[in-house]
Amino acid sequence: MNFQLTDEQQLIRKNMREFADQYVEPIAAELDENSRFPAELFRKLGEGGWMGMPIPVEYGGAGTDYLTHILAVEELSRSCSSTGFTVASHVIVALLVLLYGTEEQKRKYLVPLAEGKHMSAFSLTEPGAGTDVMAVTSTAMLDGDDYVLNGTKTFITNGPVAETHFVVCWTDRAAGRKGMSIFIIPRGNPGIRPGKHFEKMGVRSSQTSEVVLKDCRVPRENMIGQAGQALPMSMAIFEQGRIGIAAQSVGILQAALDESIRYAKERVQFGAPIARHQAIAWMISNMTTDLSAARWLTYHAAFLRDQKQPFGKEASMAKLFASEAAMRHTVKAVQIQGGYGYCKGAKVERLMRDAKITEIYEGTSEAMRMVISGNLLR
Ligand SMILES: Cc1cc2nc3c(=O)[nH]c(=O)nc-3n(C[C@H](O)[C@H](O)[C@H](O)COP(=O)(O)OP(=O)(O)OC[C@H]3O[C@@H](n4cnc5c(N)ncnc54)[C@H](O)[C@@H]3O)c2cc1C
Known part of the structure; x- marks a missing residue:
């Protein structure tokens, strides 16, 4: 090892x-x-x-x-x-x-x-279809050699800035879980446009919007992978994405720890740096312990992926633990900085707002628990 x-x-x-x-x-x-x-x-x-x-x-x-x-x-x-x-x-x-x-x-x-010359956006979520992906309603109907896409996607990262869109639609409703397909739509196609833009609590420079499809015509060859395979392809991608969100959470947690140590050594109350007060020192002990656990869960999931071993459960465990640890400890990081931590301009205030979304996107914490228990109990 x-x-x-x-x-x-x-x-x-x-x-x-x-x-x-x-x-x-x-x-x-x-x-x-x-x-x-x-x-x-x-x-x-x-x-x-x-x-x-x-x-x-x-x-x-x-x-x-x-x-x-x-x-x-x-x-x-x-x-x-x-x-x-x-x-x-x-x-x-x-x-x-x-x-x-x-x-x-x-x-x-x-x-x-x-090469980073084009940005991408992947559109699965819809107003009525979040965790429940089978509730998607967008459709792609074959018309000659083209598919014609209609529907509204929501909460799409890079929706307003992407040059290349990837969109999940029904191509055969009767086929159930094997009835959705993924289409590539380059920006400039008159049938796709960003809709409502979302102002968010955190990760504010990441752009999030609706993506609206209105009689969006794409040639057959713009389908990616096989027809009907959108769900397994999306899940394979999300498994890798969950390791990315775990890494995002680990980065947030490391920044919270850096800020907490710096501030606890500088801030003097009752004649001593607050780091000398055991309550503060223990918050920092718990933070670094969870950071280490989150980091190794994340690296282990990535390692398994690189070894071509199954990693879906491990990716969900890493995301679940790292995101919840990031949320828990960024709240503590604000606590350590008292009123100063609560005010705009304090990095910990931004970290706390940014941490929250890691428990929600690419599968909520509840969805992660469903994946993990599903692996053990099936
Ligand atoms: C900033 C941001 C960026 C995003 N980027 C993208 C993107 O690029 N592409 C994309 O397709 N989507 C994207 N999403 C959507 C994101 O993946 C969804 O928000 C997420 O999957 C949850 O769906 P929902 O918000 O509709 O919540 P819901 O599914 O409505 O869930 C609401 C609550 O109910 C819980 N819940 C739901 N079902 C169950 C159940 N069976 N058991 C227990 N609890 C349950 C959830 O865990 C949650 O707590 C993004 C979202 C945000 C906020």
Whole structure:
């Protein structure tokens, strides 16, 4: 058993730390304040190879394993979890094309995604279909050599900024779980547009909107993978995505710990730094212990994925534990900073707001418990 990251993984992690310190940390508070999508930052991340790390070099990626990509997401999220999340969610869509796309689709769509020249959006959720994906109502009807898509998707990450959309629709309702398919829709198609834009509590620079399909016509060859396979393909992608959200949570937790230690040593009350008060010291002990557990659960899930072993349960366990730990301890991090932690401008206040969403997207904590128990009890 070896708990040591390779020299290459350590180097890439250090490179991302330096990148985040230089380009992300200085603008993170402003991105949050203005809900601003930093297009220029994603261009720079693309140039550095960070937007397609686990994608093979021949398709525009960096050709690393998934664990190395996860280390980068963690370091980015330590500075700005919106940015870490945007990279993580973009990469799983690129992986969808890598795993299920035709050679032509890979050349046409995957390469610009992996190079960070195009942003992606994956649309499954609808107003009436969240955890219950079978409640989707969007349809794709065959008309000659085209499919015509109609419906409204909601809460779509990158909805307003994506150049390449991936959308789940019914192609055969009668086929039940084998009745939905995924379609690629490039921006510029007159049948797709972003709808309502959501102002959020956290991860505010990540852009979230409805995606509206109105008689959206796409050629047959824009279906990705086989007809009727949307659910297994989506689940395969979400399993990888859950490791990304776990890494985002670990980054948030590490930042909360850094901030808590710094503040507890600086702030003096009753003639001593508050770090000397046992109540504060124990909060920090609990925080670092849960951080370590969350980090190893996350790395283990990524390791299993890289070893081509089953990792669905482990990915859900990592996401469940890391996201709930991030939420629990960012609340404590605010507590440690008292009134100062509660005010705008304190990093811990942003961390607390950002932590909440990790318990919700790519499967809620309740859904994670269903997956984990389902693995044990079936
Ligand atoms: C910022 C953000 C970004 C997102 N990005 C995307 C995206 O890019 N693409 C996309 O397709 N979707 C995206 N989503 C949607 C996200 O995946 C859903 O919000 C999530 O799956 C939960 O669905 P819901 O919000 O409809 O909640 P619901 O499914 O309505 O759940 C409400 C509550 O009920 C609980 N619940 C539901 N069913 C059960 C059950 N059977 N047993 C126990 N409890 C249950 C849930 O856990 C939750 O607590 C995003 C959401 C947000 C907020």
